Amino acid sequence: MERDGANRSLWQSVEMPAFFADSTSKHYDVIIAGAGITGVTAGYLLQKAGKKCLIIEAENFGFGTTGGTTAHINTFYDAHYDKVIKDFGEENAKLLAQTGPEVIRQIRTIIEENSIDCGFADRTSYVFSLDQKQTDELEDLFEATKKVGLPAQEVTETPFPIPFEKAIKIEGQAEFHPTKYICAVGEAFLALGGTIMENEMVTAVTESGNSAKVITDKNEYNTGDFIWGTHVIPNINRMNFLAAPYRSYAIAFTLKSGEYPEALGEDLSSPYHYYRSQEADGKKYVIAGGEDHKTGHEEDAEKHFDALETYVGQYFDVDEVTHRWSSQFYTPADGLPFIGKAPVEHHVFWATGYDGNGMTFGTLAAMIISDIILEKGSKYEELFSPARFNVKAGLVDTVKESADAVFHLIKDKFTARKIDSLDEIPLGSGDTVSLDGKTMSVYRDELGTVHAVESACTHMGCNVAWNNTEKSWDCPCHGARYDIRGVVLNGPTTKNLKKIDL
Ligand SMILES: Cc1cc2nc3c(=O)[nH]c(=O)nc-3n(C[C@H](O)[C@H](O)[C@H](O)COP(=O)(O)OP(=O)(O)OC[C@H]3O[C@@H](n4cnc5c(N)ncnc54)[C@H](O)[C@@H]3O)c2cc1C
Structure with missing residues (x-):
């Protein structure tokens, strides 16, 4: 499996199925660009509901961030619930809190329906503070997480060998092997009659009336609905100013003790470090991640791996660091992802701005968008609408991000x-x-x-x-x-x- 970078992630050894492409048809009910977790899940849900779907992927399954993720499946997000309550109100924060458990049920259903072997496991997540400032933050997060109805509890121990000031646990999280999962969902999509085109890039989409014309570097298609499941929305659009690109770093290592924590963990540093264990190719690993920075703003990206290795080396009995990789995510200006109908369009859908929570939000995007396309409606449509502009939450950050881009455009x-x-x-x-x-x-x-x-x-x-x-x-x-x-x-x-x- 190829990925959008030279380093090999833990997920790239997966055996890729041969995706047979029926390139003869040029008319579909739904066309989806991108074969990461968003596109593949959307394709599966819609094809299963009776739509004739085509997934067009510029490279190969898992080429994007799904092939470079760390695959915690969380019900609490990088936008902590206290911030969401402040910026979007308590009712919306409670609505947001429903998404994680729903997504985990959806992933579990897809796995059971198709007997997918991807190491899916229920997990408890531990969030801990390393100093007084983080403890204050953790207290706010703890209270808000309970307020929105998630099972958060204070604890005196965690399964991670990292000293902390205060720690909480939140049950009801999960983990899996992301590329095994999407490849199997892709096979299920094909078995349902879906079509996949790899090595083909969508370059433009124009909506007219009740359909859209999809132009790629090889073909032209017509479709009833179109989904950009591409993580970032191509070409020039408002997301260039509302979702900022960041690089994040991950390493996988083995432990001398052979005892791997069966939990998810994260501290509250800025950027934060996150941990979990994973079995891949018959061997166990700990995965640690962090060291995020804005894309293109770092002269020596390599040093972030060294920093991560040095950091985990202080606490874990590291035997060997076997993998190092980095990948890209998009931070939304107001903290919540942008999912749903593109502004002013009725048959073109966007899904972006997931921050470091795209396993949950990518699946959620597939659920919301397929519900809208299937005319079932979605209770989440307004909260995540790509047409929103939350002045309270996002204005300062948006101005900063845009100024930063203009600064580079001129200075460089x-x-x-x-x-x-x-x-x-x-x-x-x-x-x-x-x-x-x-x-x-x-x-x-x-x-x-x-x-x-x-x-x-x-x-x-x-x-x-x-x-x-x-x-x-x-x-x-x-x-x-x-x-x-x-x-x-x-x-x-x-x-x-x-x-x-x-
Ligand atoms: C280091 C790191 C760790 C992370 N860890 C976690 C985690 O633990 N938990 C979590 O929930 N989230 C995590 N995330 C975020 C999460 O991995 C991503 O949000 C998620 O994988 C995005 O999935 P996607 O399907 O939307 O996009 P992608 O996986 O990026 O897939 C998009 C696909 O679209 C294709 N494409 C792009 N443009 C076109 C085009 N024009 N035409 C056709 N195809 C196109 C690409 O080739 C790509 O394959 C992490 C992110 C990073 C960077």
């Missing part, structure tokens, strides 16, 4: 490092440089071969920055990413960077 144009020779770029590294008056993004591989591409991101023109761990060009403005040949890895762009022939 004038600050590319001037070089006289390509030899100034060390082997195995990349940089956006100015050579003979031309700005370009150049990677010199370990053998000295030069790969040069245009620096201006094809989304909105900001200069891309080198990501030294995933060996990619990352845009600091809206998170578009490209491989060393300039081929798109992540939206919102759908166009490659032009290669420069040196």
Whole structure:
């Protein structure tokens, strides 16, 4: 399984089913772009309900963040319930609290319906504070979590070997192997008569009347409804300003003791660290994650793995760190994901801004959108509407994110490092440089071969920055990413960077 980065995640060893594509039909009831947890779940639910569906994936199943996640399935989120109560009101916070348990029931149902072997397990989550500031935060989170009706309890011990000031446990969480899950759901979708096209990118969708025209780099289709299950909504749209891209880092390691905590855990550092165990390929691991930062804003991404390793090494009896990987998520301006009808459109749906909770919110998006398409309505439609603009919760952050993008758009144009020779770029590294008056993004591989591409991101023109761990060009403005040949890895762009022939 390929992924949108050079590091291999724990999930990539999964055996990919051969997805047979029936490319003859150009008319569908529903077309879904993206084969991560959102797209695959939506396809399954809609096909099962009798719709004729097509999933179009730019690369392969699990290529996006679902192949680089850590797969905690939570009922409490990065937007803590105390903040949600403050920004959206108590009734909405209670509504939000219903989503997690519903999602876990849905995932369990899909697993049972299709006898999926993906290590799904019920888990208790432990949230702990490491200092007084975090303890104050934890107390607010604890009270609010109980208020919205979730089973939170204070505890004096956790299954993790990390000293804490205060800890709570929240029952009713879960975990699974995410790529085993989506591949099996994809097979079930095919068995129900669904169609899958891999290695095909949707580049544009136009709605007219009761249908939409879907244009890809290979075909043109017609559909009754269309879902962007692509994690980030491609091209230029309001989500560029309302959902900001972040990189997050994960490692998997074995323990000398051989005793693996059977729970989920997280502290309240900023950014927070999170932990759980996982069996993969017949071996047990602990997965730890954290060290998030804005995409394209870090000169030395590699150092975040070292920091994570050093941090866990203080507490766990680490035997061997076997995997290191990073991936991308999108933080919504007001804390809640954007799920539902695209603003002003009736047959085009968006699902984005999940923060670090996309196992739950991706499944939830599939449930909400399929309920709307199937004309059942959804009690969550208004709360998550992509057309909302919660001035109270999101305005300051939105202004900051937009200002940040404009700052990069202008500043990076004038600050590319001037070089006289390509030899100034060390082997195995990349940089956006100015050579003979031309700005370009150049990677010199370990053998000295030069790969040069245009620096201006094809989304909105900001200069891309080198990501030294995933060996990619990352845009600091809206998170578009490209491989060393300039081929798109992540939206919102759908166009490659032009290669420069040196
Ligand atoms: C390090 C890390 C750890 C995380 N841990 C957790 C966790 O523990 N629990 C949790 O709930 N969430 C977690 N998340 C978030 C969660 O993994 C994501 O929100 C979720 O995987 C997103 O799923 P998705 O299906 O929406 O998108 P993706 O998995 O990114 O899938 C989108 C797919 O769309 C395809 N695509 C893109 N553009 C196009 C196009 N134009 N045409 C066709 N196809 C296209 C891509 O190739 C990709 O395969 C984590 C995120 C990170 C970065």
